[in-house]
Amino acid sequence: MVEAAANSNASGALPWLAAPLQQVLREQRSHALLVHGPSGVGQFELALGLAQGWLCEAEPGPAHGNPLRPCGRCAACHLVGARSHPDLLVLVPEALRAALGWEPDTDADDSNDKASKAKPSKDIKVEAVRAAVAFAQTTSARGRCKVVVLHPAERMNGISANTLLKTLEEPPGNARFVLSSGAPDALLPTIRSRCQAVTLTLPKTEVAIEWLRSQGIVDAAVLLAAAGGQPQEALAWSREGVDAALWAQLPALVRRGASAAVAGWPLPRLIESLQKLCHDALCVAAGAAPRYFPIASLKGVARNAEGVDMRALHAWQRELQRAARFAEHPWNAGLLAESLVEQGRFALESTTPPGP
Numbered sequence: 001m002v003e004a005a006a007n008s009n010a011s012g013a014l015p016w017l018a019a020p021l022q023q024v025l026r027e028q029r030s031h032a033l034l035v036h037g038p039s040g041v042g043q044f045e046l047a048l049g050l051a052q053g054w055l056c057e058a059e060p061g062p063a064h065g066n067p068l069r070p071c072g073r074c075a076a077c078h079l080v081g082a083r084s085h086p087d088l089l090v091l092v093p094e095a096l097r098a099a100l101g102w103e104p105d106t107d108a109d110d111s112n113d114k115a116s117k118a119k120p121s122k123d124i125k126v127e128a129v130r131a132a133v134a135f136a137q138t139t140s141a142r143g144r145c146k147v148v149v150l151h152p153a154e155r156m157n158g159i160s161a162n163t164l165l166k167t168l169e170e171p172p173g174n175a176r177f178v179l180s181s182g183a184p185d186a187l188l189p190t191i192r193s194r195c196q197a198v199t200l201t202l203p204k205t206e207v208a209i210e211w212l213r214s215q216g217i218v219d220a221a222v223l224l225a226a227a228g229g230q231p232q233e234a235l236a237w238s239r240e241g242v243d244a245a246l247w248a249q250l251p252a253l254v255r256r257g258a259s260a261a262v263a264g265w266p267l268p269r270l271i272e273s274l275q276k277l278c279h280d281a282l283c284v285a286a287g288a289a290p291r292y293f294p295i296a297s298l299k300g301v302a303r304n305a306e307g308v309d310m311r312a313l314h315a316w317q318r319e320l321q322r323a324a325r326f327a328e329h330p331w332n333a334g335l336l337a338e339s340l341v342e343q344g345r346f347a348l349e350s351t352t353p354p355g356p
């Protein structure tokens, strides 16, 4: 998403955000917003777009061509695009900065830089939240407002969240907060209740496919379905080396027990993929349409309900759920991957009735 953030219109690169952005800018009534919805549809970019819309210095009105904010052309918009607007503070965990195209500014980086280089943190630390609260209390440098963008909000621990809560309750004069989250249920209820909710839904399939094509993705429809309709997720998969052809081969690979073919996949990604395969196998066994895989790629999987051993599929499903809980810290990723594929081979094999 480097391109998205480097663009002087923060949300301009994600076409499905244009309408929700203008709607929220029109209807916003709180100083704290919570953008939520499925991950991989641009919550961060929408949050950034809102910040840019508030900070934009384009003069509204017919005499000025009635520009929409953010205009993408004024000095403030360029400063946001260059990540150096003095009235904008973006709080994202170190581990996510590169993926979001929001690399740390050397001056603004944490004091414990050495420790963080060893292992980038996935959390939003309390020191950073305190700094954001202090930032919100200072006077706006360019005279519009002060904006804090915090993403993903569920990466705040209890102490961080409580630190923020006090400020959300009584926001300083011209400060605004945008929290974004793919897992709002993981937030403190008190945080949720202080924020005006902004729901971002999955973009229309055609729009998402068009965007993925513009990013150079071949067979975008297959990859979009694989990612559950979440275009940024589909793009991330593609950058990890999963293309549509490989995805469509996955059912056959698992049925052959070919764990070597997926040995290079990050374990959380592999588990998620196997869960999707298991989900689709259960669908097909029940006579329903698959959701993540092209129907042709599931040929031979549970051809008919007779002879299908649903128990094996359900056992595999439970095993995958268990593995997913430890996917970030497996005791032996290679062995676990092999074992999960082997169980999948057994489960999918058992769904195929003996040949005629």
Ligand SMILES: [Zn+2]
Binding pocket: 056, 057, 058, 070, 071, 072, 073, 074, 075, 076, 077
């Ligand atoms: Zn502007």
